[in-house]
Amino acid sequence: MEMELWYTEKQTLDHGITTKIRRTLHHEKTEFQTLDVIETVQFGNMLVLDGMVMTTDVDEFVYHEMITHVAMNTHPNPEHVLVVGGGDGGAIREILKYPSVKTATLAEIDGKVIEASKTYFPKIAGALDDPRVKIEVVDGIKHVEENKGKYDVILVDSTEPVGPAVGLFQKPFYQSIFEALKEDGIMVAQTESPWFNRDLIRRVFKDISSLFPITRLYTASIPTYPSGLWSFTIGSKKYDPMEVDETRFHQVDTRYYHPRMHKALFQLPVFVQELITVERK
Amino acid sequence: MEMELWYTEKQTLDHGITTKIRRTLHHEKTEFQTLDVIETVQFGNMLVLDGMVMTTDVDEFVYHEMITHVAMNTHPNPEHVLVVGGGDGGAIREILKYPSVKTATLAEIDGKVIEASKTYFPKIAGALDDPRVKIEVVDGIKHVEENKGKYDVILVDSTEPVGPAVGLFQKPFYQSIFEALKEDGIMVAQTESPWFNRDLIRRVFKDISSLFPITRLYTASIPTYPSGLWSFTIGSKKYDPMEVDETRFHQVDTRYYHPRMHKALFQLPVFVQELITVERK
Known part of the structure; x- marks a missing residue:
């Protein structure tokens, strides 16, 4: 069994999405925010700023x-x-x-x-x-x-x-x-x-x-x-x-x-x- | 700190929702399927059949x-x-x-x-x-x-x-x-x-x-x-x-x-x- 990685975003205090990822491609703290790029299975590459999805390849x-x-x-x-x-x-x-x-x-x-x-x-x-x-x-x-x-x-x-x-x-x-x-x-x-x-x-x-x-x-x-x-x-x-x-x-x-x-x-x-x-x- | 309960549904193999719940109100295995009713914070009561959301009070x-x-x-x-x-x-x-x-x-x-x-x-x-x-x-x-x-x-x-x-x-x-x-x-x-x-x-x-x-x-x-x-x-x-x-x-x-x-x-x-x-x- 391979380990499964999932990215979970609380979109409100009480609700969110969870999506399976292959790997983290990029992580940095910029002058303004935290910037992550993750490779997801469902949506392709996903840009995440301050823990919130900004865009994905698929949608x-x-x-x-x-x-x-x-x-x-x-x-x-x-x-x-x-x-x-x-x-x-x-x-x-x-x-x-x-x-x-x-x-x-x-x-x-x-x-x-x-x-x-x-x-x-x-x-x-x-x-x-x-x-x-x-x-x-x-x-x-x-x-x-x-x-x-x-x-x-x-x-x-x-x-x-x-x-x-x-x-x-x-x-x-x-x-x-x-x-x-x-x-x-x-x-x-x-x-x-x-x-x-x-x-x-x-x-x-x-x-x-x-x-x-x-x-x-x-x-x-x-x-x-x-x-x-x-x-x-x-x-x-x-x-x-x-x-x-x-x-x-x-x-x-x-x-x-x-x-x-x-x-x-x-x-x-x-x-x-x-x-x-x-x-x- | 109180314990937090979250219900997570894999809506596809690789993606799903997760939602905070207050409690499980009902659980049974019927002749046809598993039937759960949970009280969520975001969407009120939620009916779940075989692990899939059927309806909620809010939407x-x-x-x-x-x-x-x-x-x-x-x-x-x-x-x-x-x-x-x-x-x-x-x-x-x-x-x-x-x-x-x-x-x-x-x-x-x-x-x-x-x-x-x-x-x-x-x-x-x-x-x-x-x-x-x-x-x-x-x-x-x-x-x-x-x-x-x-x-x-x-x-x-x-x-x-x-x-x-x-x-x-x-x-x-x-x-x-x-x-x-x-x-x-x-x-x-x-x-x-x-x-x-x-x-x-x-x-x-x-x-x-x-x-x-x-x-x-x-x-x-x-x-x-x-x-x-x-x-x-x-x-x-x-x-x-x-x-x-x-x-x-x-x-x-x-x-x-x-x-x-x-x-x-x-x-x-x-x-x-x-x-x-x-x-x-």
């Missing part, structure tokens, strides 16, 4: 497609796009599928995440070498404050709202994003699980609603994330993803998102819709 | 609404409805929300599941006392074989395709269901996870397609089920759930399903759609 396509394409297909001509966080490069890879894109900027606070992703996740991070990509190892908050009116689309591809990412779930950051966007810009933030993070979703949706005229939420199935259901919140200055003309959608090569799904995404389960239904006075 | 509404309402709202006048399996009574509870229903028959092979559900899941099983409900403790295969042309809607609310439920995933059973339905009848079967059970989904969809003129698949988010994403397969003799007139939908009191979601459900992720896209000759 990464869902998160990276879904944080990207809804906004990119809502904006009619995204040329300059920013990813805050997202050091694995997956969102950048999806952004580059649009011929309109002239620059895709990555503002990642932890350069070690970029390095580890290039080594252990070449299919995710490979696009970081594209000449349209600008990599800035910098606090995303600082970057958006210093780049007013510059971007068409901003994606907030953060870790969980603990440690280095706390500020990425706060209203002052969304205010800075609003200012970093052009007058018809659009933002998307990953906003955790509708099952386990209801208060956070309510608060973020309210904060973004107070800044942007159009605010929308949608979800996607990500098996290695808490509860398996993940939410994304859109703030848009001009274009409504529910009203966009589908005939001009760019046909992207994808495994989860497709243009006919775009508007269907906003028909949320009742218990999710209730989180974001603001009482009218 | 049961998703499964029970989603196995029921898509078919019930597609059929214009469901009067006689059968649930095969489903001894917890949750699907029956949802069926009874339609005023058109005259009889809701439960064909559950294991009477002990019904008893345990009445004791430990009163909100799920409570509707089993309704006068429209007929409970038959019987093999569902036998029941459908002996009731030809009787039902408007049949829901296959089975356990996983091991042990007593193996026959409920086989083509001869779907043939019997076809015959047990009226000439405009419609069936739905729970068909496992699109992440972990792809071969099963492909095979069942093909089998049901070979019998019913209209076959559709949709999914729902169920955090305590493997991968958190669950599929349901429809076989329909006459009514297409994608073409149904939404203005005649019955407005049911629900927490997940709602009528505006009905057609959006069929805009599946690309990787799920690919499972059921039959190659044309």
Whole structure:
């Protein structure tokens, strides 16, 4: 009998996942967080930051497609796009599928995440070498404050709202994003699980609603994330993803998102819709 | 420090969930399977058959609404409805929300599941006392074989395709269901996870397609089920759930399903759609 190794993540105080691993490929304490790469049997290589799964070979396509394409297909001509966080490069890879894109900027606070992703996740991070990509190892908050009116689309591809990412779930950051966007810009933030993070979703949706005229939420199935259901919140200055003309959608090569799904995404389960239904006075 | 108890379920050979429990409320070996009820911290009471989560207080509404309402709202006048399996009574509870229903028959092979559900899941099983409900403790295969042309809607609310439920995933059973339905009848079967059970989904969809003129698949988010994403397969003799007139939908009191979601459900992720896209000759 060979020894079995299992990685167990407590996703809440009382619930988690456990997954069989072959070996640990990488472990380090960076300036900002603990960074592990493990080789799992079910999901291939898995990136773990501060004990939380960030991405895996097998299901990464869902998160990276879904944080990207809804906004990119809502904006009619995204040329300059920013990813805050997202050091694995997956969102950048999806952004580059649009011929309109002239620059895709990555503002990642932890350069070690970029390095580890290039080594252990070449299919995710490979696009970081594209000449349209600008990599800035910098606090995303600082970057958006210093780049007013510059971007068409901003994606907030953060870790969980603990440690280095706390500020990425706060209203002052969304205010800075609003200012970093052009007058018809659009933002998307990953906003955790509708099952386990209801208060956070309510608060973020309210904060973004107070800044942007159009605010929308949608979800996607990500098996290695808490509860398996993940939410994304859109703030848009001009274009409504529910009203966009589908005939001009760019046909992207994808495994989860497709243009006919775009508007269907906003028909949320009742218990999710209730989180974001603001009482009218 | 108090001792911590955790229930861990290997949902595949290499992956599972782990959840903190307060205590075991019930354990027995029935004629057909092992039956456990545990009190968890995150999901309330949890019913476990042969070591697999069947339902929990917190997320049961998703499964029970989603196995029921898509078919019930597609059929214009469901009067006689059968649930095969489903001894917890949750699907029956949802069926009874339609005023058109005259009889809701439960064909559950294991009477002990019904008893345990009445004791430990009163909100799920409570509707089993309704006068429209007929409970038959019987093999569902036998029941459908002996009731030809009787039902408007049949829901296959089975356990996983091991042990007593193996026959409920086989083509001869779907043939019997076809015959047990009226000439405009419609069936739905729970068909496992699109992440972990792809071969099963492909095979069942093909089998049901070979019998019913209209076959559709949709999914729902169920955090305590493997991968958190669950599929349901429809076989329909006459009514297409994608073409149904939404203005005649019955407005049911629900927490997940709602009528505006009905057609959006069929805009599946690309990787799920690919499972059921039959190659044309």
